[in-house]
Amino acid sequence: MSTDETPVLRQILMGGQMLFVAFGALVLVPLLTGLDPNVAFFTAGIGTLIFQLCTRQQVPIFLASSFAFIAPITFSIQSWGLPATLGGMMAAGLFYVLLSFIIRIRGSGFLYRLFPPVVVGPVIMVIGLGLAPVAVDMASGGANPSIDANTSLLLAGIALVTTLIVSTMAGGILKLIPIICGIGAGYSAALFMGVVDFQPVIDRPWFAIPAFTAPEFNWNAILFMVPVAIAPAIEHIGDMLAISSVTGKKYLEKPGLKNTLLGDGLATSAAAMLGGPPNTTYSEVTGAVMLTKAFNPKIMTWAAVIAIVVAFIGKVGGFLATIPTPVMGGIMMLLFGSIAVVGLSTMIKAQVDLSKPRNLVIVSVVLVFGIGNLALSFGEFSLKGVSLCAITAVLLNAILPHADQEDRYQSADV
Numbered sequence: 001m002s003t004d005e006t007p008v009l010r011q012i013l014m015g016g017q018m019l020f021v022a023f024g025a026l027v028l029v030p031l032l033t034g035l036d037p038n039v040a041f042f043t044a045g046i047g048t049l050i051f052q053l054c055t056r057q058q059v060p061i062f063l064a065s066s067f068a069f070i071a072p073i074t075f076s077i078q079s080w081g082l083p084a085t086l087g088g089m090m091a092a093g094l095f096y097v098l099l100s101f102i103i104r105i106r107g108s109g110f111l112y113r114l115f116p117p118v119v120v121g122p123v124i125m126v127i128g129l130g131l132a133p134v135a136v137d138m139a140s141g142g143a144n145p146s147i148d149a150n151t152s153l154l155l156a157g158i159a160l161v162t163t164l165i166v167s168t169m170a171g172g173i174l175k176l177i178p179i180i181c182g183i184g185a186g187y188s189a190a191l192f193m194g195v196v197d198f199q200p201v202i203d204r205p206w207f208a209i210p211a212f213t214a215p216e217f218n219w220n221a222i223l224f225m226v227p228v229a230i231a232p233a234i235e236h237i238g239d240m241l242a243i244s245s246v247t248g249k250k251y252l253e254k255p256g257l258k259n260t261l262l263g264d265g266l267a268t269s270a271a272a273m274l275g276g277p278p279n280t281t282y283s284e285v286t287g288a289v290m291l292t293k294a295f296n297p298k299i300m301t302w303a304a305v306i307a308i309v310v311a312f313i314g315k316v317g318g319f320l321a322t323i324p325t326p327v328m329g330g331i332m333m334l335l336f337g338s339i340a341v342v343g344l345s346t347m348i349k350a351q352v353d354l355s356k357p358r359n360l361v362i363v364s365v366v367l368v369f370g371i372g373n374l375a376l377s378f379g380e381f382s383l384k385g386v387s388l389c390a391i392t393a394v395l396l397n398a399i400l401p402h403a404d405q406e407d408r409y410q411s412a413d414v
Contacts, residue, residue: 014294015302019310022064022285022303023180027320028335029065029277031328033073034082036275037320038210040065042311043276047267048304051279052297054263055255060289060297061243062304063267066280067339068124068235071131072228072386073277076221082275086215088225090272095229096236096265104258111233117350119393120234122363124343126370126389127228131336138329147195147326155193156330159186163334179331186327200321208314213275227390232280236264239281247295358400366393 019026022044030040044064051063069089076085103111138144139160141152163182166174174181190196237252240260244251251260267279285303289295310316347354347363354360366389368374375384 011296011299012302012306014299015304016306018062018285018289018294018299018303019306020177020180022062023177026064026307028179028328028331029067029070029073031320031323032070032332033277034077035073035277036211036213036317038208038311038314038317039212039274039276041307041316042210043267043271043274044279045304045307045311046274047271047276047279048300048307050267050270051260051263052301052304054266055251055259057297057301058255059240059243059251059260060247060295060300061239061281062285062300063264063279063281064307065277066232066268067335068127068232068280069225069228069278071127071134072225074134075385076224079224080218080221081216082213083216084218084221085225086213086272086275087217088221089278090215090269091217091222092225092229092278093265093268093270093272095226096233096261096268098265099233100258100262100265103261108252108257111237114394114398115230115234116397117346118352118359118362119390119397120230121343121347121350121352122366122370123230123386123390123393124235124346125340126343126366127386128336128339128341128343129367129371130373130385131332131339135329135332135336138325139333140329141326144325147324151193151195152326152329155186155190155195155324155326156333158189159183159327159330160333162186163331179335182331182334183323183327186330187323190324190327195324196322198322201315201318204314204318206315207312208317210311210317211275215272224385224387227387229278230390230394232278233261236261236281243281243289246289358396358402361400362393362396365396 026040026044027037029035030037044062047063048061051059051061069092073085073089076088080088099111136142139152139156141147141149144152147155159182162185163178166181167178170178170181187196237257240251240257264279264281271277271279285300352359352363354363369392370385370389373384374388376388
C-alpha cells in the first residue's frame with residue numbers, strides 16, 4: 001500500500017506521532033521566550049496548513065517554532081515589548097515572501113551569492129554563542145532563585161546528560177525525541193525533590209482560547225528582527241534538500257524554492273499576527289519521515305489539525321508552565337551549543353578557507369560584534385546582536401574582493 005493510499009485513521013495516528021516528535025522543540029521556543037505555548041501550537045498548525053496550501057500539499061513537512069529567533073525575541077521583548085516584537089517577526093516573514101518573489105523573477109542564484117557560507121556560518125554561530133550566558137544562568141539557578149544553586153545544577157545535569165545519552169546512543173523513535181526524554185528525566189527528578197509547583201495546572205481550565213496577541217509596528221524592532229531571517233532562509237534550503245533526499249523527490253524544482261519559501265514566510269507572518277513564534281521547517285520531523293516512510297503530505301495535515309485542537313486545551317499550557325527553570329537550562333546548554341556548531345559545520349561543508357584574508361576578516365568581525373554585543377545607534381534606531389552581525393557579514397562579503405565562485409553555494413547543488 002502506497003503512502004497516498006494510507007487509510008484516514010492511520011493518517012491521523014501517524015500525524016499525532018509527527019506532532020509528538022516535534023513537541024519538545026515546538027514548545028521550547030515559547031517556554032524560553034515567554035510566549036504562550038498554546039498559541040505556539042495553534043500557529044504551528046495554521047502555519048503548516050498555509051505552507052501546504054502554497055506548495056499544493058506536495059511536501060511532507062511540519063512547520064513550528066524557530067530556534068534562530070530565541071535570542072532576538074528575548075532581547076526585543078525586553079527592549080520594545082511583546083506587541084512590537086511580534087511586528088518585527090511579522091516583517092521577518094514578509095522578508096521571506098520578498099525573497100520568494102525575487103527568486104520567482106530572477107532565479108535562486110542571487111540568494112547564494114548574497115548569502116554564501118562565509119556569511120551564514122558565523123551569523124548562526126553568533127545566534128548560539130550569544131545565548132550561552134542565558135543557558136548557564138538558568139541552569140545554575142540565577143534565573144529562578146526559588147530553587148537553590150546546587151539543586152538547580154543537579155536538575156540541569158540530569159536533563160542534559162539524559163538528552164546526550166538518548167541523542168547519541170538511542171535508536172528508533174527515541175533518537176528523534178531527545179529533548180522530550182531530557183525534559184522528562186529532569187522533570188521526574190524535580191518531582192522527587194519536591195520543587196515542582198502544580199498551581200499553573202490547577203489554575204488553567206480544560207478548555208481555553210489561546211492568549212492571542214496582536215502585533216504593533218516599531219521600526220526599531222523591525223530593523224532588529226528582519227536581518228535575523230537571513231540564517232533561517234538559508235537553513236530552509238538545507239531542510240528542503242534533506243526532505244528531498246529522504247523522499248527521493250526534488251522539491252526545490254517542484255513545487256520549487258519560490259513556493260516553499262513563500263509558504264514559510266506567510267506562515268511566520270501569520271504566527272506573528274496571532275502572538276506565536278516564527279515558523280520553520282522541522283528537521284526532527286524529517287527524521288521521523290525517514291524512519292517511518294511516512295511520505296504522504298496528508299499526514300502533516302492531520303498533525304497540523306491535531307496541533308490546533310491541542311491549542312485549546314488549557315491544561316497543556318498549565319502543565320508546561322510547571323517545568324522547573326533549571327531543567328530547561330540544561331536542555332538549552334546543549335541546544336545553543338548545537339546551534340553554534342551548525343554554523344561552524346556550514347563553513348566546513350562548504351570548505352570555507354579561513355587562511356584567505358577576506359574570509360578571516362568576515363568571520364572574525366562578525367563573531368566579535370556578536371559575542372561582544374556591540375550596538376550601533378542612529379538617532380532613534382539601533383542595531384545590535386544578530387541583526388548587526390547579519391548586515392555586517394553581507395556588506396563585508398559584497399565589498400571585499402572576491403574571486404569567482406569562491407566559497408559560494410553552487411546552484412547545481414539545489
